[in-house]
Amino acid sequence: MTGKPARDPRVIALRNFAISITALNVLGYTVLGFEQAPLWPVAAVLTAYLTELVLEVVGARAEERAPRFTGRGVRGVVEFLYPAHITALAVNMLLYVNDRILVTLFGVIVAISGKWLLRAPVNGRLRHFMNPSNFGISVVLLLFPWVSIAPPYQFTEYLSGWTDWVLVVVIVSLGTLLNGKLTGRMWLIGSWLLVFVAQAVLRGLVLDTSIPAALGTMTGVAFVLFTNYMVTDPGTTPSRPASQVAFGAGVAVVYGVLTGASVVYGLFFATAIVCLVRGAFLWSLHLSRRDRQERAVSAATRTAPLVAEVPTPASTDRVPQGAAARA
Template identity: 50%
Template sequence: MTTDITKPTLVHPNGAHPVDTGTAEPTAVADKPKRDPRVLALQRFAMSITAFTILGHTLFGFEQAPITPIVCLLVGYASALGMETLDAWAHDRRPDYAGSPRALGVFLLPAHIGALACAMLLYGNSTLWPYLFAVVVSNASKYVVRLRIKGKLRHVLNPSNTGIAVTLVLFDWVGIAPPYHFTNWLHGTLSWLIPVGILMLGTMLNAGLTKKIPLITAWVGGFVLQALVRWLLFDHALVGALLPMTGVAFILFTNYMITDPGSTPTSKRGQVLFGLTTAAVYGVLVCSGIVFGLFFALVITCLLRGGVLLVARARGRVPA
């Protein structure tokens, strides 16, 4: 974009003739377009999860069939495009992917991330369709559960987490990939360096682009706190309660799942409350004997946030 600066002139008192001030006309200065940090974050997330998927199936020992992420991606792209086309038609608007190849690429980034997350974190043995079901639910959640905030419809639930959680609830024979899954073929120092590398990259990404460090800090601190409460009040083993924090699954959840920009608050106070609430809900679920608590806790927290936004909008604190 360029900014045109016209030559300044003075108008004669009779209004008939402009008078030149003699000031030279400056040249136009081009404004460098700023890149959207949310798009940059999505691009980094997509590259990270793609690299991790490839390394996982070639070097780390992922136990799903190698065809799983490929089919999940195809179904993810197709379902995302189909649902966006239908929603655009229903609301008489132009689809978000229309206009340019770049618009299409940016639109497909969330679908890409969600598809690979479902393919990586779920384990359906040799059956492929539970992964595909999770991917479709992931994309559908962005259209089924949403609120109008400041004139724009926004999704409430974390898409990939919702797809995983719904699949776990409906099909009790489907589980989460076991902890050893992420470093199955690695031994010694390398088995520790991989989680540390994921942690460092994820932390830098969230600090620089998503600005979700307050949320991460609150979530991790809340997780430690709920472990202490369970130890003191319910006689749970403290080491066992803290042990999930050492796994790659917890690191991935902390840096790449709970920090979803579209379904989490932007203010520091809101992020802290969101992180602490997720940890508290997780503690309650564990005490209730419910497995896979990380994913269910995030769904419940997102729904609670949606309820708070509804109440705030009804009171006029949030523009509709």
């Protein structure tokens, strides 16, 4: 049978995500009320493209292979740049740096570079384990204390009444379709939401935090975007259901600890910490597996005979009849 080859669901997910975040930025500057300058997302995207292409060329030369964006024409280049496109728009959309665009561009470069600098072996190949946009945002927040997250009201500044809820419903619906059909991260989302509720109630009981206020965080557009498009990044989260549950619950627990300790921007730092722990875990699995293999080889070498027995040729066991007669 002949037909078109099946499309990679990861590529389809990236394409849909890129379209969604682009549409959100267009609406943000025309309808919602984004605070950043309108040309900044363009500068961020171009910076991400350049950084991604340069690092890919350098990496391909070091690994003696062809760059991944070659061989399939324009389509191959476009599909290769989907992650960079998403990362750039996310970093610019979620950071507020006043009028210092260079700080935003620095965050974009850090986010893209982290995919090359922070990698762990997964199924025999190195893969990045830090959520790119979250990593770039976290580094900027740590290095520049005067920087803040974009004000949450920017997502609904020019909306009122029932239109506020329509936006949330649209984001949740599209995010559920994306994660349910393509990324398969619904286990992660479920555990993240359930444990988030649990930590909010626990903080209210132990730390005298307002439980309704802690739970009210879940109704904001920023939280909905984080849940559907940030914490579920398929490239830096596990695929198995049990591992997804552990990852989502881990982010919620770390968030509760950070927020209970009065650490701001807990969502981003919690995600970065859990991604870092997962990367260390992947490296520990790889090293322990390699150590077991080396011990097995060493044990096999020690138990193997040093000199193999050489069988005696049959011709030396008997004297030829002619030679016996002569004797």
